[in-house]
Amino acid sequence: MSAEIVTIGTEILHGLVRDTNSERIVQQLASIGVEVLYKTTVGDEAARMGDALRTAAHRAGVVVVTGGLGATPDDLTRKAIATVFRQRLVLDEIVLDRIRARFRARGVDMPAINESQALVPKGAKIIENPRGLAPGLHLALGQSEFFFLPGVPAEADAMMEQYVVPYLRAGRAGPTLARRVVRTIGISESALAERFQPVEVEEPMVKVGYLPHTSGVDITLAAASPDQAWLVDAIERCERRIRELAGDHVYGDGDITLSAAVGALLASQKLTIATAESFTGGGLGARITETPGASRYFLGGIVAYSNRAKQELLGVKATTLERHGAVSAETAEEMATGARKQFDASLALSSTGIAGPDGGSEEKPVGLVYLGIATSKGARSARFVLGGNRDEITARATSYALDMARRHLAGGKR
Amino acid sequence: MSAEIVTIGTEILHGLVRDTNSERIVQQLASIGVEVLYKTTVGDEAARMGDALRTAAHRAGVVVVTGGLGATPDDLTRKAIATVFRQRLVLDEIVLDRIRARFRARGVDMPAINESQALVPKGAKIIENPRGLAPGLHLALGQSEFFFLPGVPAEADAMMEQYVVPYLRAGRAGPTLARRVVRTIGISESALAERFQPVEVEEPMVKVGYLPHTSGVDITLAAASPDQAWLVDAIERCERRIRELAGDHVYGDGDITLSAAVGALLASQKLTIATAESFTGGGLGARITETPGASRYFLGGIVAYSNRAKQELLGVKATTLERHGAVSAETAEEMATGARKQFDASLALSSTGIAGPDGGSEEKPVGLVYLGIATSKGARSARFVLGGNRDEITARATSYALDMARRHLAGGKR
Numbered sequence: 020m021s022a023e024i025v026t027i028g029t030e031i032l033h034g035l036v037r038d039t040n041s042e043r044i045v046q047q048l049a050s051i052g053v054e055v056l057y058k059t060t061v062g063d064e065a066a067r068m069g070d071a072l073r074t075a076a077h078r079a080g081v082v083v084v085t086g087g088l089g090a091t092p093d094d095l096t097r098k099a100i101a102t103v104f105r106q107r108l109v110l111d112e113i114v115l116d117r118i119r120a121r122f123r124a125r126g127v128d129m130p131a132i133n134e135s136q137a138l139v140p141k142g143a144k145i146i147e148n149p150r151g152l153a154p155g156l157h158l159a160l161g162q163s164e165f166f167f168l169p170g171v172p173a174e175a176d177a178m179m180e181q182y183v184v185p186y187l188r189a190g191r192a193g194p195t196l197a198r199r200v201v202r203t204i205g206i207s208e209s210a211l212a213e214r215f216q217p218v219e220v221e222e223p224m225v226k227v228g229y230l231p232h233t234s235g236v237d238i239t240l241a242a243a244s245p246d247q248a249w250l251v252d253a254i255e256r257c258e259r260r261i262r263e264l265a266g267d268h269v270y271g272d273g274d275i276t277l278s279a280a281v282g283a284l285l286a287s288q289k290l291t292i293a294t295a296e297s298f299t300g301g302g303l304g305a306r307i308t309e310t311p312g313a314s315r316y317f318l319g320g321i322v323a324y325s326n327r328a329k330q331e332l333l334g335v336k337a338t339t340l341e342r343h344g345a346v347s348a349e350t351a352e353e354m355a356t357g358a359r360k361q362f363d364a365s366l367a368l369s370s371t372g373i374a375g376p377d378g379g380s381e382e383k384p385v386g387l388v389y390l391g392i393a394t395s396k397g398a399r400s401a402r403f404v405l406g407g408n409r410d411e412i413t414a415r416a417t418s419y420a421l422d423m424a425r426r427h428l429a430g431g432k433r
Numbered sequence: 434m435s436a437e438i439v440t441i442g443t444e445i446l447h448g449l450v451r452d453t454n455s456e457r458i459v460q461q462l463a464s465i466g467v468e469v470l471y472k473t474t475v476g477d478e479a480a481r482m483g484d485a486l487r488t489a490a491h492r493a494g495v496v497v498v499t500g501g502l503g504a505t506p507d508d509l510t511r512k513a514i515a516t517v518f519r520q521r522l523v524l525d526e527i528v529l530d531r532i533r534a535r536f537r538a539r540g541v542d543m544p545a546i547n548e549s550q551a552l553v554p555k556g557a558k559i560i561e562n563p564r565g566l567a568p569g570l571h572l573a574l575g576q577s578e579f580f581f582l583p584g585v586p587a588e589a590d591a592m593m594e595q596y597v598v599p600y601l602r603a604g605r606a607g608p609t610l611a612r613r614v615v616r617t618i619g620i621s622e623s624a625l626a627e628r629f630q631p632v633e634v635e636e637p638m639v640k641v642g643y644l645p646h647t648s649g650v651d652i653t654l655a656a657a658s659p660d661q662a663w664l665v666d667a668i669e670r671c672e673r674r675i676r677e678l679a680g681d682h683v684y685g686d687g688d689i690t691l692s693a694a695v696g697a698l699l700a701s702q703k704l705t706i707a708t709a710e711s712f713t714g715g716g717l718g719a720r721i722t723e724t725p726g727a728s729r730y731f732l733g734g735i736v737a738y739s740n741r742a743k744q745e746l747l748g749v750k751a752t753t754l755e756r757h758g759a760v761s762a763e764t765a766e767e768m769a770t771g772a773r774k775q776f777d778a779s780l781a782l783s784s785t786g787i788a789g790p791d792g793g794s795e796e797k798p799v800g801l802v803y804l805g806i807a808t809s810k811g812a813r814s815a816r817f818v819l820g821g822n823r824d825e826i827t828a829r830a831t832s833y834a835l836d837m838a839r840r841h842l843a844g845g846k847r
Contacts, residue, residue, distance in 0.1 A: 032472055033463075034456025035644050035653065042448025049447075056481055058446055058474035067470055074488055200449075209544045212505040219506065228477065228507045230444050231585075239444065294736070296715065300722025301708070304715025304736045311790055311823060313714070319742040322708070322718045322734035324727070328776060332733070332746075362742060376725055404539070406564075408587055409725060 020187070022048050022055045023079035025071050027086035027096060028170060029062035040085045040168075040175050047179045049196050051188045053081055054243065063087060068099035076163045081187065083179075086170030088153040090133045096167060097138055104158055106140040114145060118152050146182045150174045155182065196243045197254045201261050203268040204235030204277060204422045211236055214264045218257060225257045233407075233414035234277050235422075238265070270425055277421045278310045284428035285316035290365035292424065294320030295333050295358035297345065297371040298388075303417045318362040323354065333357030346371050346383055351391035352398035359393040366427065367393045368420045369400075374409045386412055390420045392427060434601070436462050436469045437493035439485050441500035441510060442584060443476035454499045454582075454589045461593045463610050465602045466657075467495055477501060482513035490577045495601060497593075500584030502567035504547045510581060511552055518572055520554040528559060532566050560596045564588045569596065610657045611668045615675050617682040618649030618691060618836045625650060628678045632671060639671045647821075647828035648691050649836075652679070684839055691835045692724045698842035699730035704779035706838065708734030709747050709772035709805075711759065711785040717831045732776040737768065747771030760785050760797055765805035766812035773807040780841065781807045782834045783814075788823045800826050804834045806841060 024044055030036040038060065045055045057078060061071045068087070075082040087096030101108050115137035122129040136153050139145065146155030146166065151174040156167040166183050168175040203211065208229045215227055215238075228239040240257050244250040262269050270280045285292055294303050304320040307313055321332045326345055329335040334357040335350055343349040351369050359367035372388030379385035384404065391400040403419060405412045438458055444450040452474070459469045471492060475485040482501070489496040501510030515522050529551035536543040550567050553559065560569030560580065565588040570581040580597050582589040617625065622643045629641055629652075642653040654671050658664045676683050684694045699706055708717050718734040721727055737743040740754055748771040749764055757763040765783050773781035786802030793799035798818065805814040817833060819826045 030642070032469060033459050035642060037451075045447050055446060056476065056478075057485065060472035060474075062470065064470075070492060071471065078484060209504050209546045212546055213544060226507070228443060229503070229505045230450065232450075239449075241443070294715070296718075298722070299719065300727070300731070301710065301715025301718025301734055301736065302722075304710075304738075305713065305719050305827075308712070308714025308716075308738065308788075309824065309827075311788075314738060317714070317738050319738040319746070320715055320736035321746075322715065322736065324718075324722065324731050324733040325776075328733040332735075332775070361746070362739075374722075374725075410723065411587065413719075413723075 020053045020080045022053050022081040022083065023057040023059065023075040024055055025075055025082060025084040026058070026060045027063065027068060027084065028060075029093075031086070032060050032062045039172050040170065043172070043176055044083050044085075044179060047184055048081070048083075048187075049198075051184060052196060052243075053187060054196060063093045063095055065095045065098045065102065068095060069103045072099060072103045072160075072165070076160045076165075080163055082163055082165045083183065084165065084167045085175050088136070088155070088167065088169045090130075090136050090152070094135075097135070097140070100140045100143075100156065100158070100167065104140055104142075104160060106142055106158075108138040108140055110134070111137050111139040111145065114139060114154050117154075121152060146178050148174055149177050149181065157182070157186075196241065197250045199240040199254055199258050199272065200274075201238045201240070201258060201265065201272050202235060202270055202275065202277075203238065203265050204270055204418060206236065206265070206268040207231075208236050211238065211265060211268075215261065218260055218264070221260065222253060222257045225253055227257075227261070233411055234418045235268075235270070267426065267429065270422070276310065277418060277425070278306050281421050281425050281428065282307070282310045282313060282316060284425065286312075288428060290428070291316050291318050291362075293318045293358045293362035293364035293367045295354035295367060295369040295391075296320060296322045297324060297329070297354070297369075298374045299370045299372075299413050299417055299420075300324065302413050303368060303370055303420055306417045306421060318364050321358055321361060329354060333361065344383070346373055346387060346389060348389050348391075348400040348402060351389035351400040352393070355391035355393035355400075356398045365394070366424065368424055369393075370416055370420055372403075372405075372412070372416060374412045376409060388412070388416045388419075390416065390423055392423045394427065434467045434494045435492075436467050436495040436497065437471040437473065437489040438469055439489055439496060439498040440472070440474045441477065441482060441498065442474075443478075443507075445500070446474050446476045453586050454584065457586070457590055458497050458499075458593060460612075461598055462495070462497075462601075463612060465598055466610050467601060468610070477507045477509055479509045479512045479516065482509060483517045486513060486517045486574075486579070490574045490579075494577055496577055496579045497597065498579065498581045499589050502550070502569070502581065502583045504544075504550050504566070508549075511549070511554070514554045514557075514570065514572070514581065518554055518556075518574060520556055520572075522552040522554055524548070525551050525553040525559065528553060528568050531568075535566060560592050562588055563591050563595065571596070571600075610655065611664045613654040613668055613672050613686065614688075615652045615654070615672060615679065615686050616649060616684055616689065616691075617652065617679050618684055618832060620650065620679070620682040621645075622650050625652065625679060625682075629675065632674055632678070635674065636667060636671045639667055641671075641675070647825055648832045649682075649684070681840065681843070684836070690724065691832055691839070692720050695835050695839050695842065696721070696724045696727060696730060698839065699779075700726075702842060704842070705730050705732050705776075707732045707772045707776035707778035707781045709768035709781060709783040710734060710736045711738060711743070711768070711783075712788045712802075713784045713786075713827050713831055713834075714738065716827050717782060717784055717834055720831045720835060732778050735772055735775065743768060747775065758797070760787055760801060760803060762803050762805075762814045762816060765803035765814040766807070769805035769807035769814075770812045779808070780838065782838055783807075784830055784834055786817075786819075786826070786830060788826045790823060802826070802830045802833075804830065804837055806837045808841065
C-alpha cells in the first residue's frame with residue numbers, strides 16, 4: 020500500500036514554518052509497511068487544495084492531509100473536502116457539544132467562530148482529537164482512504180497513533196520496509212559507488228543510496244518484502260558487505276555523529292583531547308561538545324585567531340610564522356603541540372586555513388586548510404583544498420580534523 | 434505567473450534531510466513576482482518522478498526541480514526527463530570537457546561514473562554550474578518552463594541567481610511582490626505582536642508575520658501590488674513604524690546576522706573582542722568568525738571546559754569556583770575579565786552554563802546560563818534559564834552573548 024502526504028498551509032509552502040508533521044507521519048506509516056511516495060505542500064487556497072486532493076486520489080491508496088481545520092477564515096480544508104467529495108457540510112451536534120465542553124472546562128464560553136469546527140461533510144467518519152478542538156475526518160474517494168488531521172504536531176501525532184495507524188494495520192498484512200544508514204568520511208560519493216558495484220549484483224532487492232554532506236557521505240540501504248525474516252537477513256548481509264567495501268572510511272551507523280564516534284573512542288580509551296583553532300574560530304570545539312558528556316574527555320581549546328595569540332598562547336615560533344606563514348603545515352603542527360601542552364591532554368587537534376571569501380592568493384587559495392594532530396609520538400599534519408562557501412569550508416575542516424582523531428584512535432595508538 | 438517546486442530525493446521525502454533549497458527558491462521567485470503555489474516531494478524512483486513532472490506541467494507555468502543530477506545510480510532525473518519529454522539523452526562533449534577540467538584542477542582523474550553527468554536530453558539548454566559538476570537543464574513542456582537544478586544547496590542557489598531569476602525576470606512585467614525582514618532579539622513573538630497592533634490598522638495591505646528562532650524573532654512584511662511606487666512606499670512606511678515600535682530589540686534587516694551586526698559595530702569603532710567559553714565549547718567564537726573579515730576585530734578565545742583550564746588560562750579564582758560553582762555570575766565575570774586580559778582586547782564575552790541533557794540539579798537546572806561581558810569599565814553578567822534541547826540552549830546562549838556585546842557597543846560605551 021502506498022501513501023501521499025498533503026500538507027496545507029501558506030507558511031509551510033513559503034518555508035517560514037518547518038513541516039515536522041510529515042517527517043513523523045512517514046515514520047508512523049513505515050512502521051506498518053505503508054510507504055509514502057509523494058508529499059505535496061499547498062497554500063491556504065480552496066481551489067488549489069482541491070486540485071492537490073484529486074491528484075493524490077489518483078496516485079495513492081492512503082492520503083494523510085494535515086492542516087486547515089482551525090476556526091479562522093484561512094482554514095479552508097472543510098470547504099475543499101465538500102467540493103472534491105461532493106458532500107454537503109452538516110453541523111454535527113456531538114462534535115459541537117465536545118468543543119463546547121472543552122471551552123467550559125477552561126472556564127470560557129465558546130466563541131461563535133469555533134462553531135465552524137463542528138461542520139462535517141456528510142458520510143465522513145469523525146476522528147477524535149484527544150489534544151485539541153478540531154476533530155479529524157476520515158473519508159473514501161474511489162480506491163483511496165483520506166485522513167484529514169489538524170496541523171498542530173501534537174494533535175496530528177496523537178490521532179495518527181490512536182486512529183490512523185490501528186485502522187490501516189487492521190486492514191492489511193503486506194510487506195514491511197527495512198532501512199539502514201552507514202556513515203562514511205574521507206571518500207567521495209562516486210568512489211563509494213564504484214566500490215559498491217558488486218553489491219548491486221549480489222543484492223538486487225536492496226536499494227543503495229548516497230547522501231553527501233559536510234561530515235562525509237551517508238550510505239542508505241532500503242528494502243521491502245512481506246517476508247520479515249528474509250528482509251532482516253538481506254539488509255544485514257548487505258550492510259556487512261558495504262562496511263567491508265568501505266573499510267576504515269566507515270565511522271558508524273544510524274544517527275551517530277562523527278563527534279559522538281570520536282567521543283566514544285576517547286572515553287573507552289580514557290584519553291583526553293584539546294584543540295587549537297585558527298580559522299574555524301571555535302567550531303571544532305563546538306563540534307566536540309555537541310555530544311552530551313563531552314566533559315569526560317574534552318579539556319578545552321585555544322582559539323588563536325591573531326598571530327600574536329598563536330605565539331603567546333600556543334607557543335608557535337615567530338620564525339615559523341615568518342618563514343611558512345600562518346597557513347602552513349609547520350604552524351598547524353606547532354599549534355597542536357602547543358594546545359596539547361597547555362591543557363596537558365593525551366592528544367590535540369589544530370586548524371589553520373583560509374575560509375574566504377577574501378584572503379586567498381594564487382599560492383594559498385581560499386579553501387586551503389592545514390589540520391594538525393599532536394600525540395605522545397609528536398605532531399603531524401595534513402593539507403586539504405576544500406570546496407564550498409565559508410560555512411562549508413569551515414564545517415568540512417572540522418569534520419576532517421575529527422576524522423584525524425578518529426583514525427588515530429581507531430588505530431589504537433596513543 | 435505561478436510556479437511549482439519539485440524536490441527529488443528519498444532522504445528528503447523521509448525527512449532525513451531538511452529541504453533548504455525550496456525555502457530559498459520560494460524567496461528568489463517571490464523577488465520577481467512569481468508565486469510558488471505547490472511543492473511536491475518525490476523519492477528517487479523514475480516513474481514517480483515522471484508522474485510528479487507531468488502533474489506540475491498541468492498546473493504551473495514555471496517548474497523548478499532540484500536533485501537527482503548526481504553521478505550515482507540513484508540519480509534518476511535525467512532518465513525521468515527523457516521519458517516525460519520524449520527526448521533521447523546524448524553525450525554533450527562541452528559539458529564532459531568541463532567536468533574533466535574540474536577533476537584535473539583538483540589533480541584527480543575523472544571516475545568513469547561521472548561521464549553520466551554529461552548526458553543531456555536533446556533540445557535542452559544547459560545551465561552552467563559555477564560551484565559543482567552537474568550542469569542544470571532548461572526545457573519547455575507545453576506552456577511550462579522547466580528548470581532542473583542539482584540538490585546541493587549552494588549549487589542550486591547560484592544557478593537560480595545566475596540563470597533562472599534573470600531569465601524569468603526578462604520575460605515578464607506583472608504585479609510585484611515586496612518583502613522585508615526586520616530582525617529582533619530579546620523580545621518574544623507575542624510581545625512584538627502586541628506592540629504592532631496599531632500597524633495592522635494603519636497598513637491593512639501589508640501582511641506582518643513572525644518567525645522565531647534561536648537568534649531571536651524575525652518580523653516579515655509582505656505586500657503585493659501592480660503599482661510599484663505605492664508598494665515601495667507602503668512597505669517602507671511599514672518598516673519604519675515596525676522599527677520604531679520594536680525599539681532597541683532590532684539588530685538589523687534582510688539577511689544580516691547578529692554576528693555581522695556586532696562585527697560592524699566593532700569595526701566602525703575600531704575595537705577588538707575576545708571570548709572565554711565553557712559549555713558553548715567554542716560556539717561563540719565560531720559565531721563571531723562566521724562573518725567574513727572577522728580577523729579585523731576578533732583576536733581569539735579560550736575554551737575552558739575543565740575547571741583547571743578556567744583557573745590556569747583565565748585566572749578564575751579557586752575560591753570563586755568553590756563558593757559559587759563553575760556555573761555562576763562570579764565565574765562568568767572572572768572568565769570575561771581573564772579573556773580580556775589574556776588577549777589584550779577592548780571587550781570580552783564569556784559563557785558558563787548547563788546544556789544538558791544531564792548535569793542539572795534543582796538549584797541549577799538544565800538551561801541555566803550565565804553570560805559575562807568585560808570592558809574597560811569592569812565586568813558584569815546576566816542570568817538566563819533557556820529552553821530547548823542541548824543544541825538550542827547552546828545556540829540561544831551564543832545569541833544572547835552576542836546581543837550583550839551589541840547593546841554595549843550600540844550604547845557607544847567602550
